[in-house]
Amino acid sequence: MESSFAIIAEPNRRAILSLLASSERSVGEIERRLRMPQTSASKHLRILREAGFVEARVEAQRRVYRLRPEPLMEVDAWLAPFRRFWTAHVDALERHLDRIEPKPAKPRKGNKR
Amino acid sequence: MESSFAIIAEPNRRAILSLLASSERSVGEIERRLRMPQTSASKHLRILREAGFVEARVEAQRRVYRLRPEPLMEVDAWLAPFRRFWTAHVDALERHLDRIEPKPAKPRKGNKR
DNA sequence: CGGGAATATGAACATCGGGGTATATACGCC
Protein backbone atom coordinates (compact mmCIF):
# COMPACT_ATOMS: atom_id res chain seq x y z
CA MET A 1 0.00 0.00 0.00
CA GLU A 2 2.85 2.33 0.76
CA SER A 3 5.43 2.20 -1.95
CA SER A 4 4.93 2.85 -5.63
CA PHE A 5 6.63 -0.46 -6.25
CA ALA A 6 3.98 -2.36 -4.37
CA ILE A 7 1.29 -0.59 -6.35
CA ILE A 8 2.63 -1.64 -9.71
CA ALA A 9 3.28 -5.16 -8.51
CA GLU A 10 -0.36 -5.92 -9.32
CA PRO A 11 -0.85 -6.99 -12.95
CA ASN A 12 -4.31 -5.48 -13.32
CA ARG A 13 -3.05 -2.16 -12.10
CA ARG A 14 -0.19 -2.22 -14.56
CA ALA A 15 -2.71 -2.98 -17.29
CA ILE A 16 -4.79 0.00 -16.24
CA LEU A 17 -1.77 2.25 -16.26
CA SER A 18 -0.67 1.05 -19.66
CA LEU A 19 -4.15 1.64 -20.96
CA LEU A 20 -4.20 5.14 -19.56
CA ALA A 21 -0.83 5.84 -21.11
CA SER A 22 -2.49 6.10 -24.48
CA SER A 23 -5.38 8.22 -23.34
CA GLU A 24 -7.71 8.92 -20.45
CA ARG A 25 -10.64 6.56 -19.95
CA SER A 26 -13.82 6.17 -17.98
CA VAL A 27 -14.20 3.29 -15.58
CA GLY A 28 -16.57 1.55 -17.95
CA GLU A 29 -14.09 1.71 -20.77
CA ILE A 30 -11.41 0.26 -18.56
CA GLU A 31 -13.62 -2.60 -17.45
CA ARG A 32 -14.48 -3.49 -21.01
CA ARG A 33 -11.06 -3.17 -22.54
CA LEU A 34 -9.42 -5.16 -19.79
CA ARG A 35 -12.32 -7.56 -19.23
CA MET A 36 -12.24 -6.86 -15.55
CA PRO A 37 -15.24 -6.89 -13.19
CA GLN A 38 -16.50 -3.42 -12.39
CA THR A 39 -15.94 -3.70 -8.69
CA SER A 40 -12.40 -4.81 -9.23
CA ALA A 41 -11.64 -1.94 -11.59
CA SER A 42 -13.06 0.54 -9.13
CA LYS A 43 -10.97 -0.77 -6.30
CA HIS A 44 -7.76 -0.80 -8.25
CA LEU A 45 -8.48 2.70 -9.45
CA ARG A 46 -8.99 3.79 -5.90
CA ILE A 47 -5.64 2.40 -4.92
CA LEU A 48 -3.98 4.00 -7.93
CA ARG A 49 -5.65 7.29 -7.14
CA GLU A 50 -4.64 7.31 -3.49
CA ALA A 51 -1.10 6.50 -4.50
CA GLY A 52 -1.08 9.38 -6.94
CA PHE A 53 -0.77 7.33 -10.12
CA VAL A 54 -4.03 8.60 -11.54
CA GLU A 55 -6.58 11.31 -10.98
CA ALA A 56 -10.27 11.40 -11.81
CA ARG A 57 -12.34 14.04 -13.45
CA VAL A 58 -16.06 13.81 -12.74
CA GLU A 59 -18.22 13.95 -15.81
CA ALA A 60 -21.86 13.43 -14.90
CA GLN A 61 -22.08 9.87 -13.60
CA ARG A 62 -18.77 8.92 -15.11
CA ARG A 63 -15.32 9.34 -13.74
CA VAL A 64 -12.69 9.81 -16.33
CA TYR A 65 -9.30 8.74 -15.13
CA ARG A 66 -6.00 10.04 -16.38
CA LEU A 67 -2.42 9.34 -15.62
CA ARG A 68 -0.24 11.33 -13.29
CA PRO A 69 3.50 10.99 -13.79
CA GLU A 70 5.07 11.48 -10.39
CA PRO A 71 5.00 7.98 -8.90
CA LEU A 72 6.34 6.37 -12.03
CA MET A 73 9.04 8.98 -12.16
CA GLU A 74 10.02 7.84 -8.73
CA VAL A 75 10.35 4.27 -9.94
CA ASP A 76 12.34 5.49 -12.88
CA ALA A 77 14.65 7.35 -10.55
CA TRP A 78 15.27 4.24 -8.49
CA LEU A 79 16.22 2.44 -11.64
CA ALA A 80 18.79 5.02 -12.64
CA PRO A 81 21.81 3.59 -10.79
CA PHE A 82 21.23 0.21 -12.36
CA ARG A 83 21.03 1.51 -15.87
CA ARG A 84 24.67 2.45 -15.89
CA PHE A 85 25.32 -1.09 -14.74
CA TRP A 86 23.61 -2.91 -17.52
CA THR A 87 24.65 -0.73 -20.40
CA ALA A 88 28.21 -1.43 -19.32
CA HIS A 89 27.39 -5.11 -19.24
CA VAL A 90 25.97 -5.16 -22.71
CA ASP A 91 28.96 -3.29 -24.04
CA ALA A 92 31.41 -5.61 -22.34
CA LEU A 93 29.55 -8.63 -23.56
CA GLU A 94 29.57 -7.34 -27.10
CA ARG A 95 33.26 -6.62 -27.01
CA HIS A 96 33.89 -10.03 -25.55
CA LEU A 97 31.90 -11.83 -28.21
CA ASP A 98 33.48 -9.81 -30.94
CA ARG A 99 36.87 -10.83 -29.72
CA ILE A 100 36.07 -14.52 -29.45
CA GLU A 101 34.30 -14.93 -32.70
CA PRO A 102 33.70 -11.99 -34.97
CA LYS A 103 30.32 -13.04 -36.24
CA PRO A 104 26.96 -11.44 -35.55
CA ALA A 105 26.16 -13.85 -32.75
CA LYS A 106 23.43 -13.45 -30.21
CA PRO A 107 24.20 -13.50 -26.51
CA ARG A 108 23.55 -16.56 -24.41
CA LYS A 109 22.07 -16.15 -21.01
CA GLY A 110 22.98 -17.86 -17.75
CA ASN A 111 25.12 -20.74 -18.80
CA LYS A 112 26.36 -22.48 -15.69
CA ARG A 113 28.14 -25.72 -15.60
CA MET B 1 6.31 -15.25 -7.54
CA GLU B 2 5.82 -14.39 -11.12
CA SER B 3 6.66 -10.91 -12.20
CA SER B 4 9.80 -8.88 -11.75
CA PHE B 5 7.55 -6.15 -10.41
CA ALA B 6 6.42 -8.31 -7.54
CA ILE B 7 10.01 -9.11 -6.73
CA ILE B 8 11.06 -5.51 -6.33
CA ALA B 9 7.93 -4.65 -4.39
CA GLU B 10 9.73 -5.88 -1.29
CA PRO B 11 11.82 -3.16 0.40
CA ASN B 12 14.52 -5.50 1.67
CA ARG B 13 15.00 -6.90 -1.78
CA ARG B 14 15.32 -3.44 -3.24
CA ALA B 15 17.89 -2.68 -0.58
CA ILE B 16 19.85 -5.77 -1.53
CA LEU B 17 19.76 -4.84 -5.17
CA SER B 18 20.88 -1.30 -4.46
CA LEU B 19 23.71 -2.64 -2.37
CA LEU B 20 24.79 -5.00 -5.10
CA ALA B 21 24.68 -2.17 -7.60
CA SER B 22 27.88 -0.81 -6.12
CA SER B 23 29.67 -4.13 -5.92
CA GLU B 24 29.18 -7.83 -5.35
CA ARG B 25 28.84 -9.05 -1.77
CA SER B 26 28.74 -12.18 0.28
CA VAL B 27 25.62 -13.04 2.23
CA GLY B 28 27.32 -12.09 5.46
CA GLU B 29 28.19 -8.66 4.17
CA ILE B 30 24.63 -8.14 3.07
CA GLU B 31 23.28 -9.15 6.45
CA ARG B 32 25.55 -6.77 8.26
CA ARG B 33 25.20 -3.78 5.97
CA LEU B 34 21.44 -4.05 5.90
CA ARG B 35 21.02 -5.23 9.46
CA MET B 36 18.90 -8.08 8.32
CA PRO B 37 18.66 -11.51 9.95
CA GLN B 38 20.67 -14.13 8.13
CA THR B 39 17.72 -16.33 7.39
CA SER B 40 15.86 -13.42 5.92
CA ALA B 41 18.76 -12.42 3.72
CA SER B 42 19.10 -15.96 2.45
CA LYS B 43 15.44 -16.18 1.60
CA HIS B 44 15.35 -12.93 -0.25
CA LEU B 45 18.50 -13.83 -2.11
CA ARG B 46 16.94 -17.09 -3.12
CA ILE B 47 13.94 -15.30 -4.51
CA LEU B 48 16.13 -12.79 -6.30
CA ARG B 49 18.26 -15.58 -7.68
CA GLU B 50 15.33 -17.61 -8.96
CA ALA B 51 13.92 -14.52 -10.58
CA GLY B 52 17.23 -13.85 -12.28
CA PHE B 53 18.06 -10.60 -10.50
CA VAL B 54 21.25 -11.97 -9.01
CA GLU B 55 23.59 -14.87 -9.37
CA ALA B 56 25.90 -16.49 -6.85
CA ARG B 57 29.48 -17.54 -7.13
CA VAL B 58 30.57 -20.16 -4.62
CA GLU B 59 33.75 -19.29 -2.80
CA ALA B 60 34.50 -21.90 -0.16
CA GLN B 61 31.69 -21.63 2.36
CA ARG B 62 30.66 -18.22 1.11
CA ARG B 63 28.36 -17.32 -1.70
CA VAL B 64 29.19 -14.08 -3.36
CA TYR B 65 26.19 -12.53 -5.03
CA ARG B 66 26.28 -10.19 -7.95
CA LEU B 67 23.70 -8.38 -9.96
CA ARG B 68 22.26 -9.52 -13.24
CA PRO B 69 20.70 -6.84 -15.37
CA GLU B 70 17.96 -8.57 -17.34
CA PRO B 71 14.96 -8.36 -15.01
CA LEU B 72 15.53 -4.72 -14.23
CA MET B 73 15.88 -4.03 -17.90
CA GLU B 74 12.47 -5.52 -18.30
CA VAL B 75 11.05 -3.12 -15.74
CA ASP B 76 12.83 -0.30 -17.48
CA ALA B 77 11.27 -1.35 -20.75
CA TRP B 78 7.80 -1.31 -19.24
CA LEU B 79 8.40 2.23 -18.10
CA ALA B 80 9.37 3.43 -21.54
CA PRO B 81 5.90 4.37 -22.81
CA PHE B 82 5.29 6.46 -19.73
CA ARG B 83 8.49 8.40 -19.98
CA ARG B 84 7.30 10.20 -23.06
CA PHE B 85 4.26 11.11 -21.02
CA TRP B 86 6.01 12.80 -18.15
CA THR B 87 8.71 14.59 -20.07
CA ALA B 88 5.84 16.29 -21.86
CA HIS B 89 4.51 17.23 -18.45
CA VAL B 90 7.78 18.68 -17.32
CA ASP B 91 8.00 20.69 -20.50
CA ALA B 92 4.56 22.08 -19.87
CA LEU B 93 5.57 22.98 -16.36
CA GLU B 94 8.67 24.71 -17.63
CA ARG B 95 6.72 26.69 -20.14
CA HIS B 96 4.34 27.66 -17.40
CA LEU B 97 7.10 28.82 -15.11
CA ASP B 98 8.81 30.64 -17.92
CA ARG B 99 5.66 32.56 -18.48
CA ILE B 100 5.40 33.56 -14.86
CA GLU B 101 9.01 34.49 -14.45
CA PRO B 102 11.05 34.73 -17.61
CA LYS B 103 14.52 33.43 -16.97
CA PRO B 104 17.54 33.67 -19.22
CA ALA B 105 16.94 30.99 -21.79
CA LYS B 106 18.89 27.79 -21.53
CA PRO B 107 19.95 25.67 -24.44
CA ARG B 108 17.26 23.22 -25.42
CA LYS B 109 17.58 20.65 -28.11
CA GLY B 110 14.42 20.76 -30.15
CA ASN B 111 13.47 24.37 -30.49
CA LYS B 112 9.80 24.21 -31.25
CA ARG B 113 7.79 26.70 -33.21
C1' DC C 1 -40.89 11.22 -10.48
C1' DG C 2 -39.07 6.79 -11.15
C1' DG C 3 -36.03 3.65 -13.39
C1' DG C 4 -31.73 2.46 -14.83
C1' DA C 5 -26.85 3.26 -15.93
C1' DA C 6 -22.28 4.25 -13.90
C1' DT C 7 -19.42 3.94 -10.09
C1' DA C 8 -18.11 3.26 -5.28
C1' DT C 9 -18.06 0.81 -0.95
C1' DG C 10 -18.54 -2.93 2.47
C1' DA C 11 -18.27 -7.76 4.16
C1' DA C 12 -16.74 -12.46 3.91
C1' DC C 13 -13.39 -15.42 2.23
C1' DA C 14 -9.21 -17.47 0.51
C1' DT C 15 -4.46 -16.95 -0.63
C1' DC C 16 0.14 -15.58 -0.33
C1' DG C 17 4.24 -13.88 1.29
C1' DG C 18 7.35 -12.34 4.95
C1' DG C 19 9.21 -12.95 9.70
C1' DG C 20 10.93 -15.95 13.16
C1' DT C 21 12.74 -20.26 15.17
C1' DA C 22 14.92 -24.35 14.68
C1' DT C 23 17.72 -27.17 12.06
C1' DA C 24 20.39 -28.96 8.16
C1' DT C 25 24.36 -28.80 5.06
C1' DA C 26 28.93 -27.51 3.55
C1' DC C 27 33.49 -26.19 4.25
C1' DG C 28 37.97 -24.75 6.46
C1' DC C 29 40.99 -25.35 10.10
C1' DC C 30 43.37 -27.27 14.09
Place this chain on the structure above:
DNA sequence: GGCGTATATACCCCGATGTTCATATTCCCG
Protein backbone atom coordinates in the same frame (compact mmCIF):
# COMPACT_ATOMS: atom_id res chain seq x y z
C1' DG D 1 37.53 -36.20 13.21
C1' DG D 2 35.47 -32.44 15.54
C1' DC D 3 34.40 -27.61 15.93
C1' DG D 4 33.07 -23.07 14.28
C1' DT D 5 31.58 -20.32 10.57
C1' DA D 6 28.70 -19.45 6.57
C1' DT D 7 24.57 -20.25 4.29
C1' DA D 8 20.31 -22.64 3.12
C1' DT D 9 15.83 -24.85 4.17
C1' DA D 10 11.43 -26.36 6.62
C1' DC D 11 7.70 -25.12 9.29
C1' DC D 12 4.37 -22.23 11.49
C1' DC D 13 2.03 -17.99 12.21
C1' DC D 14 -0.10 -13.86 10.96
C1' DG D 15 -1.30 -9.87 8.52
C1' DA D 16 -2.05 -7.89 4.02
C1' DT D 17 -4.36 -8.05 -0.26
C1' DG D 18 -7.27 -9.45 -4.19
C1' DT D 19 -11.84 -11.46 -5.51
C1' DT D 20 -16.67 -11.88 -5.30
C1' DC D 21 -21.30 -10.74 -3.88
C1' DA D 22 -24.41 -7.51 -2.21
C1' DT D 23 -25.66 -2.91 -1.67
C1' DA D 24 -25.27 2.19 -1.67
C1' DT D 25 -24.95 6.55 -4.18
C1' DT D 26 -25.26 9.66 -7.91
C1' DC D 27 -26.92 11.27 -11.99
C1' DC D 28 -29.37 11.12 -16.63
C1' DC D 29 -33.63 10.82 -19.09
C1' DG D 30 -38.18 9.69 -20.51
